[in-house]
Amino acid sequence: MPRNNRMQDREEKRNLIIDAAQQLFLREGYEATSMTRLANAASIAPNTIYWYFKDKDDVLIAVLDRELAARLADYLKQSFTDMAARLLWVVHQLELVSPLVSTVHARALLAPAIQVWHEQFHRLIEAMLRVELEAAGIAANHLETVMNIWVFTIEGLLTHPLSASQKQQICQTLSLGIPQQTSVRTN
Amino acid sequence: MPRNNRMQDREEKRNLIIDAAQQLFLREGYEATSMTRLANAASIAPNTIYWYFKDKDDVLIAVLDRELAARLADYLKQSFTDMAARLLWVVHQLELVSPLVSTVHARALLAPAIQVWHEQFHRLIEAMLRVELEAAGIAANHLETVMNIWVFTIEGLLTHPLSASQKQQICQTLSLGIPQQTSVRTN
DNA sequence: ACCTGAACACCGTTCAAGT
């Protein structure tokens, strides 16, 4: 079956480029990694990359998709004592790839394809947060508000260099302070 | 006094370039505004900009400094009913220049000068928040934690497209939920 | 002191030509 073999070869070579891209994007940054540099790392001519990817952003999306899949698989294997612990784990995972997080935020403003990826990523995270907050007993009429506060917290913890104890205290304060079953008027 | 006149002329022309830069950075974005485009808008040759500014990031810093001074002057004129109102006003002001906010976040990773500006800006905002939170009766041992939560909230509200009522509810929930005089153990 | 035309080094991307 030549079709299958061909396709597999192609997928393998594509993955080698993604490997090199991920290393360079994390180590040197997306902007600092020129297509020439990436091609050298993958031992091919610069324009050969365009046989496997539409453009530079398409390479970034491939790196992101592969990494997201791996982290989601990790996430499902974990078990957490409470909401604060769950959040801190997620923040820590994102910190390990923080240059990619920054790059997505920066490129989302310039490249529509990255913006689409970013929005889809947010919808995923928000959906997962909703499930957990509902299970934790947050009142339905507060679900969106509380979820947004946790999203802000994840992003805040990620972009600000705080000590571990400061991070923990922030999560703790939010866990205690956010209303559970009590009702507050909405306008 | 020729010295004074000369200096004033120079300052005036510099300001014209900053005017053009601010308009273009807000309307088209920083990256999309090439030095050639900026020079055309200011009716000068591209390289003439380098007589007034060190490089492109230096132009950005000039725009930021001038805008920040103007907004701070506005802020001091305002009077607010409570912490939530104060925060929502600040968020609204930042929304008016949101392309600049995004640009600072993106460039801070690549240009040390922008990173320095960003850090100084954060120190300023945090100091102002501390003053207000202390006046609002937040316990001293929670000041840093609560301040960080408000910083996260400002940034979150700024980067996520939420309805006015959602924004208000988030600020309200945080105002009510955050501990005031009660003490919580720290580790 | 101030301004410019021309050039430089670099970038992502394209294209014609090879196998």
Next chain:
DNA sequence: ACCTGAACACCGTTCAAGT
């Protein structure tokens, strides 16, 4: 189908030359 050398258009910035 896959790969490449050469070229293209663009970028921020520099430099020698003018006033």
